[in-house]
Amino acid sequence: MASLTSGSLFVFGLGYSAQILGRDLLAKGWQVAGTSRSLEGCASLALQGFTPFVFSRSVGLVPAARAALTTSTHVLISVPPDFIGDPVLNLTDKTLPHLETAKWFGYLSTTGVYGDWQGAEVTEQSARHPTSDRARRRVQAEDQWLNLFHRHRLPIHVFRLAGIYGPRYSVLDDIRAGTAQRIDKPGHCFSRIHVNDIAQVIYASMTHPDPGAIYNLCDDEPAEPAAVVAEACTLLGAPLPPLVPFAEAQLSEMGRSFWRDHKRVSNAKIKQDLHIKLLCPTYREGLRSILAEEA
Numbered sequence: 001m002a003s004l005t006s007g008s009l010f011v012f013g014l015g016y017s018a019q020i021l022g023r024d025l026l027a028k029g030w031q032v033a034g035t036s037r038s039l040e041g042c043a044s045l046a047l048q049g050f051t052p053f054v055f056s057r058s059v060g061l062v063p064a065a066r067a068a069l070t071t072s073t074h075v076l077i078s079v080p081p082d083f084i085g086d087p088v089l090n091l092t093d094k095t096l097p098h099l100e101t102a103k104w105f106g107y108l109s110t111t112g113v114y115g116d117w118q119g120a121e122v123t124e125q126s127a128r129h130p131t132s133d134r135a136r137r138r139v140q141a142e143d144q145w146l147n148l149f150h151r152h153r154l155p156i157h158v159f160r161l162a163g164i165y166g167p168r169y170s171v172l173d174d175i176r177a178g179t180a181q182r183i184d185k186p187g188h189c190f191s192r193i194h195v196n197d198i199a200q201v202i203y204a205s206m207t208h209p210d211p212g213a214i215y216n217l218c219d220d221e222p223a224e225p226a227a228v229v230a231e232a233c234t235l236l237g238a239p240l241p242p243l244v245p246f247a248e249a250q251l252s253e254m255g256r257s258f259w260r261d262h263k264r265v266s267n268a269k270i271k272q273d274l275h276i277k278l279l280c281p282t283y284r285e286g287l288r289s290i291l292a293e294e295a
Contacts, residue, residue: 004207006030008101010069012055012088013078014045017108017164021076021199022050033068035079055079057087061095070099074206076106077145081137089144097152104209105156106202107145111191111216113138113160117263119187124160124214124269132257146212155211159202162218162265163258165283166195167290171225171232175241182229185246189222190258191265194280194289204274213273218265221282228283235287 007030011018014034022032026049035055036042042052053065061069069075075096077088084090096105114122115129130136148154165171174180201217226243233240246259270276280286 007073010072011076081141086141116261158214162191182241191218194286222264
């Protein structure tokens with residue numbers, strides 16, 4: 001795949017997933033700036049070589065951040081909508097369509113927008129039937145970003161991410177902490193995506209833009225969470241947690257809302273259009289990759 005020899009990326013919400021991409025780009029000689037909600041977050045970003053700015057509804061886009069944004073070649077939005085709406089759109093919707101240097105925009109959404117399909121497969125063309133307020137806000141934000149494409153030709157790309165995992169954020173950490181549950185709900189599967197694959201898909205899109213495109217980001221094998229826990233226990237040499245019926249599982253309200261939906265997400269489009277070969281095609285390779293990185 002062709003590479004972009006240089007550029008400048010501005011990230012609204014330079015968090016866990018975006019930092020993986022950002023570090024890859026820094027190694028390629030890019031300039032990477034991004035936002036955090038706190039001064040402490042900005043300090044952490046600065047230590048990694050990023051140019052950080054505080055951004056929130058109360059702070060807005062400070063002049064230095066606006067200057068960095070207006071000279072960026074690529075813009076990634078990784079800030080979720082809140083109860084009021086999408087804070088990036090609310091604060092910058094009149095600025096973004098007029099950025100002269102920006103060649104590519106990416107918006108990180110979620111496969112939660114599809115809702116419950118009772119185990120059926122969904123593609124990027126499938127109807128969205130969100131079952132939670134959080135997912136409904138995502139649908140609204142997607143439509144608003146795509147509306148900027150239709151009205152102003154903003155070169156936006158929408159990425160619907162499945163369950164994200166990677167170093168420091170995986171079932172391996174739950175097992176070590178003694179908090180992992182092996183929940184028994186036979187046949188109920190979830191799709192996942194390793195952070196390194198998120199980074200490679202976004203970079204592939206940056207290399208081969210297709211404004212208005214929507215992509216599902218997930219691996220090849222939707223799997224029952226209990227099977228993932230069992231695999232992680234085997235890798236760590238840890239005892240299996242007891243099998244807990246779903247009705248008796250200790251879950252937060254947000255955690256229980258994830259179990260409300262059951263679908264199998266297709267990743268055919270990223271393979272066909274962006275020629276992606278997944279680094280972690282299933283959770284098995286993904287968990288082993290995490291352990292190798294920790295070693």
